[in-house]
Amino acid sequence: MFCKCCGRLIKNPAPDQMYCTVECGNRYRKEHGEEVQKAWPSITFNCGHCGRLVVTEEGTKDRRTRFCSASCEKKYWRHPPHEQEGYYQNITRAQAV
Ligand SMILES: [Zn+2]
Numbered sequence: 840m841f842c843k844c845c846g847r848l849i850k851n852p853a854p855d856q857m858y859c860t861v862e863c864g865n866r867y868r869k870e871h872g873e874e875v876q877k878a879w880p881s882i883t884f885n886c887g888h889c890g891r892l893v894v895t896e897e898g899t900k901d902r903r904t905r906f907c908s909a910s911c912e913k914k915y916w917r918h919p920p921h922e923q924e925g926y927y928q929n930i931t932r933a934q935a936v
């Protein structure tokens with residue numbers, strides 16, 4: 840099996856492997872007008888804590904999917920809605936019946 844881009848021999852290639860490295864694959868696709876593999880797609884969501892609209896940047900290591908910031912995430916997990924006062928009391932009451 841030889842790299843489709845630089846022709847280097849690939850030892851023990853994966854069944855669908857066509858390039859010796861990811862860089863080679865991206866270079867080949869670029870040169871041939873094919874789409875370069877994206878590291879991570881851009882997504883849009885509302886922060887689970889403050890509700891702010893968040894748009895992550897495509898191709899970066901931005902892997903936020905739920906909160907706009909680490910501090911929002913911390914605040915959320917410290918006070919999740921189901922742990923707010925009254926919830927457990929209601930459950931206890933319901934079970935007692
Ligand atoms: Zn190569």
Ligand SMILES: [Zn+2]
Nearest residue numbers: 886889907911
């Ligand atoms: Zn937030």
